[in-house]
Amino acid sequence: MTERLIIRRPDDWHLHLRDGAMLSGVLPETARDFARAIIMPNLVPPVVNAREAAAYRERILAALPEGMDFTPLMTLYMTEETDPADVAAAHASGLVTAVKLYPAGATTNSASGVRDFDKVRGVLEKMAEIGCPLCVHGEVTDPEVDIFDREAVFIDRVLDPIRRATPGLRVVMEHLTTADGVAYVQANAADLGATITTHHLIITRNHILVGGIKPHYYCLPVAKRARHRDALVAAAISGDARFFLGTDSAPHADPTKECACGCAGIFSATNTLSCLAEVFEREGALDRLEAFASLNGPAFYRLPPNEARTTLVKGAPVTYPARIETGAGPVTLFDPGFPLHWRVER
C-alpha cells in the first residue's frame, strides 16, 4: 500500500530569492511547493523602504512563471535611518509583513544593518504598537565572541534587552541553531517565535569540516554540535506553535561558494519537503509535519493557513539534481546525505 500524507500547502517563513537572473532561476523551485514566503530584503543594495519593497515585489511577480500560484510576503531591511512612519504605512497597506533586523556585518549582505540598537528604538516601539513582527538574524558580531557562541550571546546581550525594553514587540528568531535558542523561545510567551531551517534539522558542524571543507554546508548561523541539532529536531516535531519552517534557502552561484572565501548560504528550496518528511518520519512525527510547515507560521503571522492541500507520497528513493542551472550560474542543491523517500505529488 502506498503511504501518503496530505497536509495543507506549506509556506516558507524565511527565503532569499535574490534578484535578476538568480531570481528567475530559483523562484520556480519555491513556488512549486510553497504558497507564500517571507522574502528576505538583503539585496545589494538592500530593500529599505516601502517604495523599494513595492518595486521588488513587482519584480518577483513578473518572474513568476505562468500558472504558478505564489504570494511573496515582503520585508523591510532595518537600518539606523528607518523611518517609523514609512514602516507603519507599509504595514497598514499590507505591502510589508515584517521588518528584518541584521546586526551590521553578521551575515551575507548585512553591511547596512544596525550597529547601535538605541538608534532603532523608535521603529521598534512603532512596530510593537502596530503589531508588525520583527525578524531577527540573532548573532553578535563582536570579534571576541566565538562563531559557535554568537547566537547564545546575542540572546543575552541584544535580544532579551530589546524585548524587555519593548513590551508587545512580536519577534521571530530566524534560523535558530542552538539548544539555547530553543530554550529561550520555550521560556517566553507566544509573542516570540522562531523559524528553523531544513538543513539545521539535518547537519552538524561535522558536515562542514570532516573529510575536507564542504562549502555547500556553510551557512550562517553556522551549524553547531549534534546536541543542538537534536534540540532543533525536538522543537520542530513537538507541535509547539512557536516553531515553524523557514528554509533560509539562500542561493549563491557555485563559484562564489567554492573559493578561498566562500559565501554563507545553503540552497534547499527544491528538496525541502522531501527532506522534512524524511526527518519527521524518522522521529515518528509525520503527523506533526503539517503543524511545522503549514500551520504554526500562519498562526504567528496572523494569516489564515492555506486552503490548498499538498500530497506527499512515499516510495523508491526520489532523485534531485545535484545543482540547478540559473542565468546567474549553477547553484548546488542541499544534499541531506541520506536517501529521500517522500515526493510531492504533482
Ligand SMILES: NC(=O)N[C@@H](CC(=O)O)C(=O)O
Ligand atoms: N543564511 C546564510 O548563510 N546566508 C543568507 C543570509 C542569512 O540568512 O543570514 C544569505 O543571504 O545568503
Ligand SMILES: [Zn+2]
Ligand atoms: Zn540570517
Ligand SMILES: [Zn+2]
Ligand atoms: Zn536568511
